[in-house]
Amino acid sequence: ETGVTQSPTHLIKTRGQQVTLRCSSQSGHNTVSWYQQALGQGPQFIFQYYREEENGRGNFPPRFSGLQFPNYSSELNVNALELDDSALYLCASSPAGGQGGDTQYFGPGTRLTVL
């Protein structure tokens, strides 16, 4: 069974640019959640996708957007990057079918640095 994978591992961007991060969910999982983890902090919920629809959103501005594809993989897009967007972005998948998440299994994350 393949776990959650994310790409790229590391990324450096400059302020104002746009970035796309990718996530492949664990086999058999149809729900993907994205979290932002600043250095020394716990992960903060960005949003969740179930059946290609956004299933809930945390306190993040609209420049954070996402997609889920028919194979349940997902993308996180961030427009107009700001310095404070520098963080580890984590993807988590779960088999819950959108019913509140159950157990979420995390990928290794993408480290984004905004200069």
Add this chain to the structure above:
Amino acid sequence: GESVGLHLPTLSVQEGDSAVIKCTYSDSASNYFPWYKQELGKGPQLIIDIRSNMDKRQGQRVTVLLNKTVKHLSLQIAATQPGDSAVYFCAEADISGTYKYIFGTGTRLKVLA
């Protein structure tokens, strides 16, 4: 607002001793509490979870206690090993309604050889 608080940001124990990591939560609607271990440069790894219909759950060398009256959680790691050194997060969620995990800041556990 909702939050998960931790009593100790750093905990050091001697190898072989037990470690107890404590956590509080604030949302009485929360009914699912996973604990994650995060090693440097890696994503969080689930080590044990507990639902609100339980007070205690045991795994391999780990035990989680839930006190709903005072909204406290604790994670005990028995017979600690150097590989247990990591940051541990508790989280809370209402899996019957919302969909997000609310994480605390984390506790760094250092197991001293």
